[in-house]
Amino acid sequence: MRPGRPDDLPALLELLAEEVRKDLRDSVPAGAYLRRQMVGFDWESRSRVIEEGGCPRAMALVTARETTGGPVARVEVAARDQADRTQLLRWGLGLSRAAGAQVCQVWQPLGGSEGMAELGLVATRPFWRMDRPDLDDLPGAVLPDPYRLTDGPPWRVTAETYNCAFEEHWRHSPLSPDLPPEPPQPLDLRLLALTGQGTPAAVVWCEVEEHDDTVDRRRQPVGVVGVVGTVPGHRRRGLAFALAAEALRRLRRHGARSASLYVDGLNPTRAYEVYRRLGFTIGFEYEVFEARWQGDEARPTRRR
Ligand SMILES: CC(C)(COP(=O)(O)OP(=O)(O)OC[C@H]1O[C@@H](n2cnc3c(N)ncnc32)[C@H](O)[C@@H]1OP(=O)(O)O)[C@@H](O)C(=O)NCCC(=O)NCCS
Numbered sequence: 001m002r003p004g005r006p007d008d009l010p011a012l013l014e015l016l017a018e019e020v021r022k023d024l025r026d027s028v029p030a031g032a033y034l035r036r037q038m039v040g041f042d043w044e045s046r047s048r049v050i051e052e053g054g055c056p057r058a059m060a061l062v063t064a065r066e067t068t069g070g071p072v073a074r075v076e077v078a079a080r081d082q083a084d085r086t087q088l089l090r091w092g093l094g095l096s097r098a099a100g101a102q103v104c105q106v107w108q109p110l111g112g113s114e115g116m117a118e119l120g121l122v123a124t125r126p127f128w129r130m131d132r133p134d135l136d137d138l139p140g141a142v143l144p145d146p147y148r149l150t151d152g153p154p155w156r157v158t159a160e161t162y163n164c165a166f167e168e169h170w171r172h173s174p175l176s177p178d179l180p181p182e183p184p185q186p187l188d189l190r191l192l193a194l195t196g197q198g199t200p201a202a203v204v205w206c207e208v209e210e211h212d213d214t215v216d217r218r219r220q221p222v223g224v225v226g227v228v229g230t231v232p233g234h235r236r237r238g239l240a241f242a243l244a245a246e247a248l249r250r251l252r253r254h255g256a257r258s259a260s261l262y263v264d265g266l267n268p269t270r271a272y273e274v275y276r277r278l279g280f281t282i283g284f285e286y287e288v289f290e291a292r293w294q295g296d297e298a299r300p301t302r303r304r
Contacts (some may be wrong), residue, residue: 001091004047005061009038011049011056015078017215022108026284027216030209036182037063044243048091051082058084061094064101065173068125072171073101086115093119093291097259103171110285121289123168126265131218131283135252139278141245144238146196148245152187155201161192161200165229170264189250191241193230201234202290204226204243204259208254218283219258223251228261228271240274248278 004012016028022120029037039060041047050058058079065072075092079085089106096104106121113123143149156177163174185205193202210221228238248259260283263272272280 001048001050001087003044004049004056004061005043005244006038006149007052008043008047008049008056008059009034012059012061012078015056015059015080017212019078020079020215023140024112026286027211029071030211033111033209039182046095048088050079050088058088058162060088060092062095064096064099067171067173068167069171070102071100072173073099073104075104075106077106082114089115089119089121093121097291097293102294103290105171106289106291107286108289111200113289118288120291121126122291123287124290127286127288128265128272128282129284129286130261130263130272130280132248132259132279132281133190134219137250137279138248138252139241139245141242141249143193143242144219147201147234147237148196150192153192158190158203159201159203161203161225161231162229164231166204167269168210168232170266173250186254189247189254191247191250193243195233195234200231201240202230202243204229204240204247206247206251208215208251208256218260219254223248223254223256223259225251225259228274235269240271241277244274244278 013028016025019025020028046062048055058076058077060077063074063076073096075089075096077085077088077092079088093104106116107127108116110126116123159175159177166172181251185207189207190205191203192200193275204225205227206225207225208221209224211218213220225244228240228244251259261275261280263275265272
């Protein structure tokens with residue numbers, strides 16, 4: 001086992017593609033997403049590679065983020081066999097704990113619980129990718145009175161609205177109003193609903209991703225709805241539905257031919273029902289496993 005390096009990325013992408021073909025993960029991250037994730041990534045301490053004949057045959061990456069409940073790490077492993085996967089997961093969990101994480105997450109495809117319990121990982125909740133196979137016959141997107149649509153708001157306003165809408169969300173990571181996303185989002189794909197007084201009430205943003213169509217079965221490019229959030233006090237008035245429908249319309253204008261989004265299968269505000277009404281169905285099911293160490297304040301969760 002050795003630390004990874006930036007020039008291992010092509011091998012990592014190949015391992016991820018193999019896992020997609022075997023239905024072990026939903027997709028290979030698109031170029032823009034991966035670039036964002038890997039900016040400033042500490043390969044030396046946060047990645048490991050198992051090689052065979054000079055070629056990586058398994059890789060692990062450990063990321064960490066601050067949440068309102070404390071630091072949460074995630075170990076991502078791409079491997080061809082279970083023994084390598086277990087070895088890398090054990091390494092990643094050890095690193096996460098030593099680096100001060102209170103929780104470490106491992107995302108497995110539904111039914112992929114082999115070896116999890118031995119590593120101290122407990123199934124916590126389902127997480128779904130929901131897909132719309134095309135962008136035909138989109139529902140109307142009229143905001144209820146007295147709300148109005150605006151697009152391209154300053155990042156600060158967008159981030160503050162997001163933080164307010166997601167405050168109660170499971171493992172919420174607040175966004176910094178001072179750090180706009182890199183690369184910049186197309187401004188017309190960043191939508192807000194405003195009250196009659198101009199106060200932000202709901203936010204949606206989305207982007208177009210191009211995936212390798214020899215690996216990914218969705219019609220390309222895919223419009224990914226990244227965020228849908230309505231500020232408490234403005235919920236259950238149809239804002240999320242209308243704003244997301246408008247986002248889908250714009251994604252189609254930007255060339256997207258299908259759409260996807262990711263949702264917590266135990267979302268207490270039942271976001272998946274809004275997505276179902278917009279024509280999305282479950283395309284891939286993950287199970288999120290967690291190891292929890294001292295200091296985790298999260299409320300216990302359970303499967304429905
Ligand atoms: C999930 C979320 C975005 C929904 O926002 P919203 O603006 O309340 O959504 P809508 O009003 O379009 O729909 C919500 C429900 O209200 C109902 N509704 C819509 N207009 C209504 C009205 N005038 N009167 C009563 N109910 C109404 C809808 O039918 C829907 O019911 P359903 O859940 O049974 O399908 C919001 O609750 C939220 O921000 N949650 C926290 C963040 C989050 O989890 N986001 C999703 C992450 S994937």
